[in-house]
Amino acid sequence: MASSTSVDQLDIFPEELVQGENDFHSVTEMVCGVLEAPKPPKSWYIIFTTAVALLGVLGAMIVYLITTGVGVWGNNQPVAWGWPIVNFVFWVGIGHAGTLISAVLFLFRQDWRTGINRFSEAMTIFAVICAGMFPAIHVGRIWVIWWVFPIPNQMSMWPNFRSPLLWDVFAVSTYFSVSLLFWYMGLVPDLATVRDRAKTQAKKFWYGLFSLGWNGSNRHWHRYERAYLILAALATPLVLSVHSVVSFDFATSQLPGWHTTILPPYFVAGAIFSGFAMVxxxxxxxxxxxxxxxxxxxxxxxxxxxxxxxxxxxxxxAYSMEFFMAWYSGNAYEGFAFVNRAFGPYWWGYWIMISCNVLSPQIFWWKKARRNLPLVFIMSIFVNIGMWFERFVIVVTSLNRDFLPSSWHYFSPTWVDVLTLMGSFGLFFTLFMLFCRYLPQIAISEVKNVMPQAHPHLDDH
Amino acid sequence: MTADKELYGVVAEFTDVTTLYRAAEKVRDAGYKKWDCHTPFPVHGLDDAMGIRFTRLPWVVLIMGITGLLSGMYLQYWTNAVDYAFDISGKPVWSLPANIPVIFEVTVLFSAFTAFFAMWIANRLPRWYHPLFRSDRFARATDDRFFIALHAKDKKFDLAAATALLKGAGAGEVEEVYEANEPSGMPSVIKGNLWVVACLMLIPPAMVYASYGSTTTQPRVHLIPDMDKQDRFRAQGETELFEDGRMTRDQVAGTIGQDQRFIHASLETGKENGEFVTSFPTQIEVTEAFIDRGQERFEIYCGICHGEDGKGSGVIHERAMELANLGQATWVPPTNVTVSLIANQTDGMLFETISEGRRTMPGYAAQIPAEDRWAIIAYLRVLQEVEVMNALSPEEMAALGAASRGEILFTQKICVGCHSLNGVALVGPPLNGFLDSEIKLDTGETIVADADYFKESILDPAAKIREGALKGLMVLAGDPLTDEEISDLLEYIKTQN
Incomplete structure (x- = not known):
């Protein structure tokens, strides 16, 4: 095991996952210190205040939408799926990194996940909340949104289980529930740590309540680890299924540009891509x-x-293969849809997508770029922008040139669209800032577990 | 602590995992059953050192996963195929592939909830009170210290021996832990708040109960006005919108009733007194713009079959002939509308053809307004005029060979509309190789289709009918052919044998 943290020696030994002179106690101090500090850093207040203000904007936009109708958005025939669905796919895509890091990297024994998994699981849950909001409000009459669930009702009607939109309801709600369980289960031992260090009565009560009386019993750990492994094994196909099902919303339709079999793997790769960028x-x-x-x-x-x-x-x-297939299939409509995508009225969206998603990450071939934090930060924002535009390009360019040229229509968002998207960031960052302040941001017990001191050194082994 | 009576057990503190591991092995080997290790993270191998039996949790999850799978499948089957069958384009009401995504999700949902809740149940958690929490030292069990707790309930337990065992195994401090005398209750603040919440929650059911069975003259309360109440004007009603205060308005000037549609008979039917008109109706003024309009309409509606030049080779015809040549379709070719046979028809007859259709051509009255149908006829006359101008003069015709004259006649007399020359059966038999072939008649007799039979069939198509053919299918439009014309045609057919 390398004892130095010097970058030059990385080629020989992997860097230690916990750097500096740290023992178990200092790790606890470092993570709990954030939520035990009497006041958060000033930058926290700035971001939190901005986020809450935007959350207020979101609330106002939703009230305006519900009291007035979906006409306040730019959606209209033929672009009936405008920004709400773009935003839905954008947020649900971001919500994929968390479970990927927690579950898939866990199954592959990637120990480096422990530093970031709590973080990204929280991000997943908040992103899925933002995502789930959009289909719910875009139905127009939100008070009958319960029709999407199989609830016995006086109309004696049931949802159509063969509709991809219904699969979406099940996929996203299952994903949210399982991610929440996974996240909360990981939190319990750490909440117990916070509880045992709490000084005030209120903290003792609330952290005590949610840590469920965890006492670090090894008999508990035994079942806990097994349950964690099972959840990871269940969440792995789940995370792949969610964005596949989201892609079915498009792929099972007959629209040129949507009706392709490449969509599920392409969507999943894009989701992981955007999720890691957001992390x-x-x-x-x-x-x-x-x-x-x-x-x-x-x-x-x-x-x-x-x-x-x-x-x-x-x-x-995937982008290039879509073009190839559009040409190779010999389907004139498919060909038109793709030429229109790159050179039609929304050409700018397409090329923003290409430059942000395909070109900009190429800089990460260089290790210096991967370790240059300002650069990585900027690139991650580029990827976020590019992935939003990817969904915009898929939804809008295919719809705005439909089979009836008389109804061709240039889609433009309204100010309500723009403020709703901004407001969704407010919701996301409000939740995220609260998480940073009140919950352990790093899985303390898991980080301790990958430290060298955590393993018994037995001579006879 | 002195007031506490019952001993829970002894708890020993360790500072590193290796010593803990060794100590756990010693406690296990000493035969203790009711004891536990408490660590801030799961220590690798400690399960073996303690001798913990492998959990049955995976089996529970498997069983519930299968339950989820069957539930997901049955939920969809019962709701979509039995209770409320979804008939979508006549597809089967139960088609498994489309149901797999939801089955998968329900399976995962059941399994994950089971793994989560069964784990807590098996661990006897949540349990917010524990005697070990009474030890201040034990607070570091979730930080950086490792503990072994031996429970007093164990059959082998003896305070002195247990302490000695742990001390001997390298424990730092060994502490006795006692049960609390009486469990401390819930903090009074929380208790108070819970009472308030409980009382508030009684208000809605109390309101429902109070109104149960009572009557009211007020309309129903609509929390969400779901389009069941709309602001609108009623016919025959009053309004402040118009000066006369009446909601019902007069008809717009020039409105006609449905039964008044055919007041301009010849414009709408192409007939006057039951006879086809021979000129355009008086309402129609034939101008250049009108003919242009006709050209545009002709190219939109007629050109697709009849060809934009009217000669019968539109794109649909081309495609249908490709399929007919492959034997994949039967086809009635569209007529060449520039030939003299059509040019000689009256305007009214052409109008009727466009309006009501002819042979396999459907009527276009529903798609094309009457004025536009007349415009099409105007443009059609132009096409026919061009054909006349391009036609050969009698002298030029006479100078041609008989077979070449026959070829022109084959088109002009629309033989080509039913007979192919490449062996493909259209409406009538193909004429290449027809001459001098043996054909079977519907009388059962077999004859040779010689020149006489050919001539007889042109002049009187019903005289001899081939087996399987329809009597009266072949008709001759326009003037009967002369002997010369027939012999020219015969010469042409001979060249195609």
Whole structure:
């Protein structure tokens, strides 16, 4: 095991996951210190206030929408799926990194996940909340949204289980529930740590309540670890299924540009891509703000950049393969849809997507770029922008040139569309800032578990 | 602590995992059953050192996962195929592939909830009170210290021996832990708040109960006005919108009733007194713009079959002939509308053809307004005029060979509309190789289709009918052919044999 943290020696030994002179207690101090500090850093207040203000805007927009009708948005025939669905797919895509990091990397025994998994699971849950909001409000009459669930009712009607939109309801709600369980289960031992250090009565009560009386019993740990492994094994196909099902909303329709079999893997790769970008966007400022540089190390950042580069090339491959198939299929409509995508009225959206998603991650071939935090931060924002535009391009360019040229229509968002999207960021960051302040941002027990001191050194082994 | 009576057990503190591991092995080997290790993270191998039996949790999850799978399947089957069958384009009401996504999700949902809740139930959690929490030292069990607790309920338990065992195994401090005398209750603040919440929650059911069975003259309360109450004007009603205060308005000037549609008979039917009109109705003024309009309409509606030049080779015809040549379709070719046979028809007859259709051509009255149908006829006359201008003069015709004259006649007399020359059966038999072939008649007799039979069939198509053919299918439009014309045609057919 390398004892030095010097970058030059990385080629021989992997960097330690916890850097600096740390023992178990100092790790506890570092993570709990964030929520035990009497006041959060000033930057926390700035971000939180802005986020709450935007959340207020979101609330106002939703009230306006519900009291007035979906006509307040730019959606109209033939672009009946405008920004709400773009935003839905954008947020649900971001919500994929958390479970991927927690579950898939766990199954692959990637120990470096421990530094960032709590973080990204929280991000997942908040992103899925933002995502789930959009289909719910875009139905227009939100008070009958319960029709999407199989609830016995006086109309003696049931949902159509063969509709991809219904699959979506099940996929996203299952994903949200399982992610929440997974996240909360990981939190329990750490909440117990916070409880045992709590000084005030209120903290003792609330952390005590949610830590369920956890006492670190090894008999408990035994079942806990087994349950965690089972959840990871269940969440792995689940995370792949969710964005596949989201892609079915498009792929099972007959529309040129949507009706392709490449969509499920392409969507999943894009989701992982955007999710990792959002983890970077959040973790680079957060590790600095809360002094967690020794737990979220450059090695973590480096690894995430590699994932971004790999998935970025996957989506790049998907973009080119879509064009190839449009030509190779000999289908004139498919061909038109794709030429229109790149050179039609929304050409700018397409090329923003290509430059942000395909070109910009290529810089991560260089290790210096992967370890240059300002650069990584900027690139992660580029990827976020590019992935939003990817969904915009898919939804709007296919719809705005439908089969009836007389109804061709240039879609433009309204101010309500714009403020609703901004408001969804308010919701996301409000929840995320509360999480940063009141819950352990790093899985304390899991980080301790990957420290060298955590393993019994037995001579006879 | 002195007031506490019942001993819970002894708890020993360790500072590193290796010593803990060794101590756990010793306690296990000493035969203790009711004891536990408490660590801030799961220590690898400690399960073996303690001798913990492997949990049955995975089996529970498997069983509930299968239950989820069957539930997901049955939920969809019963709701969509039995209770409320969804008939979508006549597809089967139960088609498994489309149901797999939801089955998968329900399976995962059941399994994950089971893994989560069964784990807590098996761990006897949540249990917010525990005697070990009474030890201040034990607070570090979730931080950086490791503990072994031996429970007094164990059959082998003896305070002195247990303490000695733990001390001997390298424990730092060994502490006795006692049960609390009486469990402390819930904090009074929380208790008070819970009472308030409970009382508030009684208000809605109390309101429902109070109004149960009572009557009211007020309309129903609509929390969400779901389009069941709309602001609108009623016919025959009053309004402040118009000066006369009446909601019902007069008809717009020029409105006609449905039964008044055919007041301009010849414009709408192409007939006057039951006879086809021979000129355009008086309402129609034939101008250049009108003919242009006709050209545009002709190219939109007629050109697709009849060809934009009217010669019968539109894109549909081309495609249908490709399929007919492959034997994949039967086809009635569209007529060449520039030939003299059509040019000689009256305007009214052409109008009727466009309006009501002819042979396999459907009527276009529903798609094309009457004025536009007349415009099409105007443009059609132009096409026919061009054909006349391009036609050969009698001298030029005479100078041609008989077979070449026959070829022109084959088109002009629309033989080509039913007979192919490449062996493909259209409406009538193909004429290449027809001459001098043996054909079977519907009388059962077999004859040779010689020149006489050919001539007889042209002049009187019903005289001899081939087996399987329809009597009266072949008709001759326009003037009967002369002997010369027939012999020219015969010469042409001969060249195609």
């Amino acid at each position: 970077l966007t959040l973790s680079i400022p957060a590790r600095k703000m809360f002094g967690l540089e020794e737990l979220i190390t450059l090695r973590h950042i480096d690894n995430m950049c590699k994932v971004i580069m790999a998935t970025g090339m996957m989506v790049g491959y």
